[in-house]
Amino acid sequence: MAKVKINDVEIEVAPGTNMIDAAQQAGVEIPHYCYHPHLSIAGNCRMCTVETETPRGPVLEIACNMQARDGLAIRTDGDRVKQVRKSVMEFLLVNHPLDCPICDQSGECRLQDYYMDHARHDSRGVEAKVSKHKRQDIGEQILLDAERCVQCSRCVRFGDEVTHTGELRLMNRGDHTEIGMFPGERLNHDYQGNLADICPVGALTAKDFRFERRVWYLKETDGVCTGCSTGCNISVCHQEGEVFRYLPRRNDEVNKSWMCDPGRLRHHEVGGLERLLKARVNGQPGDGVAAAAASIKAVGAPKVALVLGTRASNEANWALAQLGKALGARLYWVAGNDAGAIEKSDGFLMDADKNPNTLGCRLLAEQSGAGDAEALKAALPELAVVLALEDDLVTRLGQAIPGLVALAAKESPTTKAAAVVIPVAHPVEMDCTYTNKQGRVQRNRRATNPLGDAAPAYAVVDRLAAALGKSLGTQMPVVTFLALSRAVPRMNGLDYKSLGPGGKLLAPAPAAALGGEAK
Amino acid sequence: MEDTFWIDFAVVVGRCVFAVAFVMNIVPLLIWGERKGAAYIQDRPGPNRAPLPLPHPLDTPKVLFQLLFGQSPKFKPYVMVRAAGLVHTLNDVVKLAFKEDIAPGHVEKFYWFIAPVIAMTIALCTFAVVPFGDSFLGYNLQVSSMDGGLLFVLAMTSLGVYGIMLAGWSSNNRFSLLGGLRSSAQMVSYELAMGLSAVVVFLSAGSVSLAEISQQQAGPIWNWNVFSPFGALAFILFWVSAFAETNRTPFDLPEGEAELVAGYHTEYSSFRFALFFMAEYANMIVAAAVTATLFFGGYNVPFITGQMLREHADLLVMLAGFGAVPAFLTFAVIAIKRQSRPFYQSIPKDDPRQREPLFFASVWGGAAVAHLGLGLLGALGMISGPLGVEINGTHLGPEVVAFVAQLTALSVKVLIGCWIFIWVRWTLPRFRYDQLMNLGWRYMLPLSLANVFGAAAWIIVKQALFA
Amino acid sequence: MPLPKPQKTLSFAESSYLVEVIKGMVLTMGHLVKNIIDQDRFRTVEYPDVRKPMTARYRGAHRLTVRPDGHVKCVACMCCPTVCPAKCITIIAGEDPSDPAEKFPVEFDIDMLRCIYCGFCVEACPKDAIRMDTKIYEINAYTRQDMVHNKSYMINLMDGLKPEAEDVYRHDPAAAPAGYTSDEEPVA
CATH class of the missing domain: 3.30.70.3270 (Alpha-Beta Plaits)
Structure with missing residues (x-):
């Protein structure tokens, strides 16, 4: 470990740590525009200038281009540093338009924050500001306003280093420098939304979120993207029960700071037209849980199949497995993708398996001896009731299923074919965990209240068990997860607290490794 | 026999109706005086918005002409009269009469319903023994010419507390109950001082009949009891007690809106509230009338006895008639001058209120003309002469003049008394309960006792000296 | 704790109330008479007919x-x-x-x-x-x-x-x- 001194406070960090991160660990914030932990160092904004102790006395250097080493001492609160920051801010703001009232970035804009923290100068400009191209439509997801740009080149480096497409370039010279693309070119990748995230100012803004809501109204809740088995960590931005956007949440082990556009746009399904809000019995509104319980009672447990869901949380799967055990019903699990899933895989964040919890489901299926899709297909003629937990079984099996009871958050061919449909909560509406393709158990937190009559799947299963005269005690996610982690050897020792913001890997498999984990 | 019965019956009914009408007509006037007086004391204009559309006297020929020739009037043939807020009282009556009468579920129904009736009845009953003239065609001008008149007054004021007590108790809430309790305690305390100050008047008059007491005070004003030795102190004590008995500020603790919501009448609405409201003013009128009778010569016109009034009826009418003319003309001029006030400049030219000053000027002018006529009647000796119908050997003319003059004298005294009630209310703050009890028991009671002894001693001395 | 002393002891005339009551009544009557004689003393604005000029800083409807x-x-x-x-x-x-x-x-x-x-x-x-x-x-x-x-x-x-x-x-x-x-x- 390297001992570095930041403002006379000595801390130990790993050698080679960037000094902006090291300062952060010491509780000192170094303002910066161009530095990004997951991009290369450009060092062109000069905002992170600090003083280093050298034999020649204190010298001004940029902190982002400085790696921690033993004996390194920096100072971030000297008068010279303050003067530099002030000058940099004044310089950056010379041509910056006063667009704050209409700019979506305001509220989370580095220029606004740093002006208030470090500059507070009056404008000395007498010449007219340089006008550049505004409101340029450069891609599916992104609008570019060149006037607002501070030429930090984060977006250029993102294109070069992350997506390897390199569309955006800095053009022209001097104060006419602006971000742009070659004529006729458009952004053409699935990670455009990240450009709006990394842009420290309002130059690149997201079309999807444009003018939707001021960011200072939004509350952010930690969640997990349920778009594919990668399980990108996200922040759910919501206000008064309405979800407005997903932002990637930094997790260096899973998604770094990025997420894909299809995942980002999934917030529309929370309150979308496809959302299931009311229970249906044979196409009519009714008490779904009572109807499901009645049909299970009528046919008897041996003719009932409970199908664990790859889209459902660990808690819901555990609840259903417990119900199957209590009833003596058959358990199955079916891999595959639902209707309408874009089975795109790019080897980066987007995975071909579009289910967030395939691994968790499979783990529980193996634990409880559930049969797979083939077994289910073979057993179908003997079955009178098949309960599908959030998965689109009709599409996955490719055939009609008798006595289908569907627990689902949104409409699918399965819910359309089902005799009984029970609405369950969307992931942003419940506390639960998902196990991604790495075997990482990640926590997803409740951001909003369930819409309509929906309730978390584990609570719905609990209610169904109660209607069948069984007590599962799975309505509380914390308790359910504890029971689950105690019962499943590879999850032993995990609880909600120890999962932390970044999640925990499953313990390695004792004998044969699971196939999906090998990737 | 038959004839006399019906005449006597008519006279009794007439006296009752007159007494009630006298009190009930002054009540709205007092309410107006209370509002306007309070406003002027507090430097604000007070009520002056409610208008009453009235035909304009000067329009009559025009309207008649147009109606005769079958035309519809081409102008607004009325004037909005606001009469300095007098119309508000009229509006109040209509409002209170038509408001919803709410009886809360928790009240003791029977007592709650009769409490305001008791309050109002007692207030009106007390007036029964107050004489409002010496005689008219040989009939007593007093509803009941009982001998123990003053005792009746004292008895009735004691009964008056029942209305308030019952209201406070039957309302079944703590604020009303406290109001009722305070009221009874206060009335009991101050009745003593009131009765003892009245004793001074009995002693000097040698009678408790109010008619007799009034009669004795005829003539010059030094005959008034207030100017007798010990009479002045008796008057002050009586008057202060009267404030307490009528629950007027500074003794209005039973209402005490700051601490008791509205005291005993918190639960009352609509006309039941109006009854309490009117009873308060009726009580004031009665208190003022009794005080005037006891101490200020009652119906007697200062320096002029009933005999003189009858003898010089013509002269009196002439003086009053001619004397009133300049006064009414001055009023007319003032009314016209009001046209230039900023208010009339700021309202539209066709507003019906624009002609209000002219309306009043014409009313005052009409009054001046009428009084001129009255003065002429007197000057020509018509009252005791040609117009004086003779009934039972008495001229009607001089009798009417005497009656009107004495009634006017009593009314003026009553109104002055009532104005002092109002005036004090807008000057003094309310007493604290302990101060109230202190004043009643530790100062007023001993003082009035001493006053009675003093007065008695003076009468003995006087008899010893002059008899 | 000793009770605070009364600030002023009342003279006999004051404690009898009468003199003070009359003083107060003279004051209020003075106002009444002044107001009857000169009715333009009132600061009251006869609102629906007469309107106050509003200051430039007045915050009205948006x-x-x-x-x-x-x-x-x-x-x-x-x-x-x-x-x-x-x-x-x-x-x-x-x-x-x-x-x-x-x-x-x-x-x-x-x-x-x-x-x-x-x-x-x-x-x-x-x-x-x-x-x-x-x-x-x-x-x-x-x-x-x-x-x-x-x-x-x-x-x-x-x-x-x-x-x-x-x-x-x-x-x-x-x-x-x-x-x-x-x-x-x-x-x-």
């Missing part, structure tokens, strides 16, 4: 200002609903492709029943788009819904008003303070 090209000045920056302590302003933002200002309020509602007339919205507005200079204080309606002033109402609020309710410095620009710009610029 209005929305427009640019010379007819667009509403508001760009839906949400500063006013953010600063509003009564939470009475509701704005739905939209994009106008033809307008260089990009953003405009599709809906702009103020619930006048909740408004406390603090004027923070005017202070917060970066575009001088909302003003409370109408001097309108008679804000009333028969239904709650009608008490919600919408965008077109607030834009047209100043139409057909009496001169005193208009821009105070419009007719006398010389009297305007430095930096004051009249809202009623001639349309270019």
